[in-house]
Amino acid sequence: MELTPIAERFILHWGEMGSRWGVNRTVAQIHALLYLMGRPLAADEIADTLGVARSNVSTSLKELQAWRLAKVVHVMGDRRDHFETSTDIWELFKLIVEGRRQREIDPTLTMLRDALVSDELANESHNTEQRLRDTLSFLETLTTWSDEMLRLKPDTLMKTLGMGARISRTVRRKKV
Numbered sequence: 001m002e003l004t005p006i007a008e009r010f011i012l013h014w015g016e017m018g019s020r021w022g023v024n025r026t027v028a029q030i031h032a033l034l035y036l037m038g039r040p041l042a043a044d045e046i047a048d049t050l051g052v053a054r055s056n057v058s059t060s061l062k063e064l065q066a067w068r069l070a071k072v073v074h075v076m077g078d079r080r081d082h083f084e085t086s087t088d089i090w091e092l093f094k095l096i097v098e099g100r101r102q103r104e105i106d107p108t109l110t111m112l113r114d115a116l117v118s119d120e121l122a123n124e125s126h127n128t129e130q131r132l133r134d135t136l137s138f139l140e141t142l143t144t145w146s147d148e149m150l151r152l153k154p155d156t157l158m159k160t161l162g163m164g165a166r167i168s169r170t171v172r173r174k175k176v
Helices: 005-020 024-036 043-048 054-066 088-116 119-123 125-150 154-175
Strands: 071-075 078-084
Touching: 005 024, 024 043, 024 054, 043 054, 054 125, 088 119, 088 125
Parallel strands: none
Antiparallel strands: 071 078
C-alpha cells in the first residue's frame, strides 16, 4: 500500500510522539496506520507499508492489543488475522488514559498508601511524610476527577472542557 505524503507525515509524527510518551516508535506508527486506514490490515501489509520487519510488527501488535488499542478481526475469504483500531478519537483517548493510569498512577497510589501506613514512616522526617501525604492527596483528587470526566459522553465532555477553558480565562482576567 502506498501512503500519501500527509499520511506518511502523520504516521512518522505519531511515532515520534509515541517515543516521547514512552511508547516504542513502531508501536505508535502501527497504531497511526490502523487509525488512518480505518479498515482491518494484515500484519504483512503493515510491515510492507511501514518498511519494518514482520517480527517487529507482530511484537508491536501484541503491545497494542495489551493496551486494548488494537484487536484481531477476520476478513471473509482471508485466513490471516487482520488488525484494527477504533477510529473514535474519544474512545482511543479513554483507553490510553485508562491504560496509563493502570500502569503508572495506580502503582504510585499503592506505594504511597503503603508507605503512609508503614512502621518505617516513624523514621522519616515530618517534611517527607507531609510531601507523601500531599502527593497522595493530589493523585487521588486527579484520579477522581479523571474518572468523572471519562464517564461523560463525548459531547458532554467537550462542553465541560469548553466551560473549563472559559472559567480559566475569566479567572485569569480578574487577577489582572
